[in-house]
Amino acid sequence: MxxxxxxxxxxxxxxxxxxxxSLPLLPTxxxxxxxxxxxxxxxxxxxxxxxRVFA
Amino acid sequence: MNLLDYLVLLGTIxxxxxxxxxxxxxxxxxxxYLKGVGDTNWPVIGLSVMATQASAITFLSTPGQxxxxxxxxxxxxxxxxxxxxxxxxxxxxxxRRLKVYTAYEFLGQRFDTKTRLLGAALFLLQRGLxxxxxxxxxxxxxxxxxxxxxxxxIICSGLVVxxxxxxxxxxxxxxxxxxxxxxxxxxxxxxxxxxxxxLQSQITLPDAFVVAGGFNKLEAVDFSLNxxxxxxxxxxxxxxxxxxxxxxxxxxxxxxxYISGASLRESRLGLMFNGVCKIPMQFFILLLGALLFVxxxxxxxxxxxNETAWKAALxxxxxxxxxxxxxxxxxxxxxxxxxxxxxxxxxxxxxPELEVKTRAAALVAHKRSEDIRAEAKKALQKATPDAKAxxxxxxxxxxxxxxxxxxxxxxxxxxxxSSTLASKAAELNALGSTTTVDLYRHxxxxxxxxxxxxxxxxxxxxxxxxxxxxxALFANMVENLIEAVNILGSIFYGVVLxxxxxxxxxxxxxxTAIFWAAIVAQLLVFVLYNVLKISYLWYNIIGCAMCMVxxxxxxxxxxQNSPKEESDSLR
Numbered sequence: 139m140x141x142x143x144x145x146x147x148x149x150x151x152x153x154x155x156x157x158x159x160s161l162p163l164l165p166t167x168x169x170x171x172x173x174x175x176x177x178x179x180x181x182x183x184x185x186x187x188x189x190r191v192f193a
Numbered sequence: 194m195n196l197l198d199y200l201v202l203l204g205t206i207x208x209x210x211x212x213x214x215x216x217x218x219x220x221x222x223x224x225x226y227l228k229g230v231g232d233t234n235w236p237v238i239g240l241s242v243m244a245t246q247a248s249a250i251t252f253l254s255t256p257g258q259x260x261x262x263x264x265x266x267x268x269x270x271x272x273x274x275x276x277x278x279x280x281x282x283x284x285x286x287x288x289r290r291l292k293v294y295t296a297y298e299f300l301g302q303r304f305d306t307k308t309r310l311l312g313a314a315l316f317l318l319q320r321g322l323x324x325x326x327x328x329x330x331x332x333x334x335x336x337x338x339x340x341x342x343x344x345x346x347i348i349c350s351g352l353v354v355x356x357x358x359x360x361x362x363x364x365x366x367x368x369x370x371x372x373x374x375x376x377x378x379x380x381x382x383x384x385x386x387x388x389x390x391x392l393q394s395q396i397t398l399p400d401a402f403v404v405a406g407g408f409n410k411l412e413a414v415d416f417s418l419n420x421x422x423x424x425x426x427x428x429x430x431x432x433x434x435x436x437x438x439x440x441x442x443x444x445x446x447x448x449x450x451y452i453s454g455a456s457l458r459e460s461r462l463g464l465m466f467n468g469v470c471k472i473p474m475q476f477f478i479l480l481l482g483a484l485l486f487v488x489x490x491x492x493x494x495x496x497x498x499n500e501t502a503w504k505a506a507l508x509x510x511x512x513x514x515x516x517x518x519x520x521x522x523x524x525x526x527x528x529x530x531x532x533x534x535x536x537x538x539x540x541x542x543x544x545p546e547l548e549v550k551t552r553a554a555a556l557v558a559h560k561r562s563e564d565i566r567a568e569a570k571k572a573l574q575k576a577t578p579d580a581k582a583x584x585x586x587x588x589x590x591x592x593x594x595x596x597x598x599x600x601x602x603x604x605x606x607x608x609x610x611s612s613t614l615a616s617k618a619a620e621l622n623a624l625g626s627t628t629t630v631d632l633y634r635h636x637x638x639x640x641x642x643x644x645x646x647x648x649x650x651x652x653x654x655x656x657x658x659x660x661x662x663x664x665a666l667f668a669n670m671v672e673n674l675i676e677a678v679n680i681l682g683s684i685f686y687g688v689v690l691x692x693x694x695x696x697x698x699x700x701x702x703x704x705t706a707i708f709w710a711a712i713v714a715q716l717l718v719f720v721l722y723n724v725l726k727i728s729y730l731w732y733n734i735i736g737c738a739m740c741m742v743x744x745x746x747x748x749x750x751x752x753q754n755s756p757k758e759e760s761d762s763l764r
Contacts (some may be wrong), residue, residue, distance in 0.1 A: 147561025
């Protein structure tokens with residue numbers, strides 16, 4: 139078996155999948171993923187503050 | 194419920210279902226029936242993924258969870274954003290590139306036919322057995338509080354969902370879910386606003402947060418490493434990521450939602466939408482529960498929130514114990530309310546010692562009140578042994594029926610039905626697709642016309658819908674049903690996830706090694722489940738790890754993948 143998730147080696151034609159996100163401030167997928175992680179960290183920070191303030 | 198409520202309820206439910214059928218009328222080829230016309234954009238995908246996960250019990254039970262235990266449950270979703278990123282990077286491009294209808298087709302292309310069938314069979318077994326729960330769990334609550342017949346509630350909601358899922362296929366599910374989720378958000382927001390207004394007639398909003406915090410309902414994040422604690426940051430991040438990876442990445446009811454996107458971009462953004470919105474959504478539902486707790490410190494709650502069960506027990510209360518407990522609870526509530534008001538007054542004053550003292554007194558009064566509630570639950574079970582002692586599922590619905598204006602009550606009941614229909618439709622759609630594509634088309638009739646497979650898919654969807662209704666009708670015969678289904682899921686999920694992780698990341702393992710490893714690991718999980726006394730959630734990780742290690746050992750024993758196996762795997 140010669141299968142690599144990063145390259146289209148399986149017997150199906152490679153599709154011209156859109157690499158761009160078409161988002162104005164997040165042009166690449168890595169920037170979108172970074173954004174999701176940063177938002178997650180902000181949620182954790184806000185929830186931690188909420189827990190501490192009203193403890 | 195009055196006539197206006199029933200009009201709102203029926204109008205909402207039926208108009209969305211009819212829209213789903215009309216929007217997707219005339220779908221005849223398999224591709225559009227199972228994946229839509231390929232024009233689904235990311236908001237629809239995002240809402241569809243969200244609606245599939247959020248069943249009615251999410252909206253009925255989660256406020257009750259917030260009422261009982263506070264916000265800590267939100268940590269269970271901390272792993273979800275990371276799991277969705279992994280799926281977006283690794284799983285999704287391959288599903289789309291291979292143009293699969295089901296996730297298990299990918300196993301067939303990567304490994305071989307027998308591994309694909311094993312994956313599909315494990316999904317059908319697990320999801321098929323659990324199919325009735327999505328209908329049963331909310332039906333039992335709604336029929337109890339509304340005095341509806343349980344069987345009629347189950348059959349009506351089951352038939353509506355079968356009708357539009359069968360008629361419109363995957364596209365109907367996605368497009369109806371969009372509006373169902375709209376109804377859900379509108380209803381929950383309305384309930385939240387009404388709660389805030391009612392609360393502010395008693396105390397200010399900042400004071401409400403002080404009371405919630407004072408009774409430990411706002412402890413949202415706990416960084417403790419104590420494994421005995423049920424909800425911590427670490428268990429949510431690691432365990433939650435693992436569970437979300439299994440559920441979103443390999444469960445066909447979710448995979449079918451996002452592979453139908455117009456492009457990879459739309460599917461990815463749909464997943465990232467959930468990565469961003471899932472935690473705040475759960476937070477607000479839990480916060481609603483925490484604020485309901487505060488509300489019921491100033492507005493006397495029933496001693497037991499399942500009032501129908503309580504009334505049934507009162508009828509058996511020959512020695513007057515339940516009535517006496519009711520009176521004691523009422524008196525303790527008056528004392529508690531006064532103690533909390535003294536504490537808030539002290540908090541606004543300048544004497545910190547008095548504040549500490551009055552807060553301690555409020556906590557003691559609360560404990561006394563909770564002790565009476567616990568005693569009442571025991572007495573209830575003694576009077577009516579079949580009654581369930583937990584009443585947290587009834588907290589939110591009790592508030593809705595007692596405090597919301599007519600019209601809004603109908604809308605909120607529509608919320609619960611909409612969420613039942615949305616998640617049930619996705620499940621039935623996935624069960625019908627997997628049975629058609631992975632079993633029927635592969636094992637029974639290989640080269641038929643698309644119209645034939647669409648027809649077969651419709652029949653299989655009806656079949657699974659009837660199984661779900663049948664299971665839900667007889668569900669009360671099974672003890673502790675929801676936990677049983679969760680245990681079932683945890684027992685199977687680990688091995689299924691391992692099959693996919695090996696497929697994506699361990700190139701040297703072939704179909705024969707993973708197939709036998711999955712079977713051995715699954716049997717070992719069954720054995721361990723009967724031998725070990727650990728939380729069932731651990732079997733997700735144990736099953737996955739065992740399957741991957743055994744597959745590596747088997748592959749080492751078998752040597753390198755043979756060319757025959759390689760060609761078979763690409764067939």
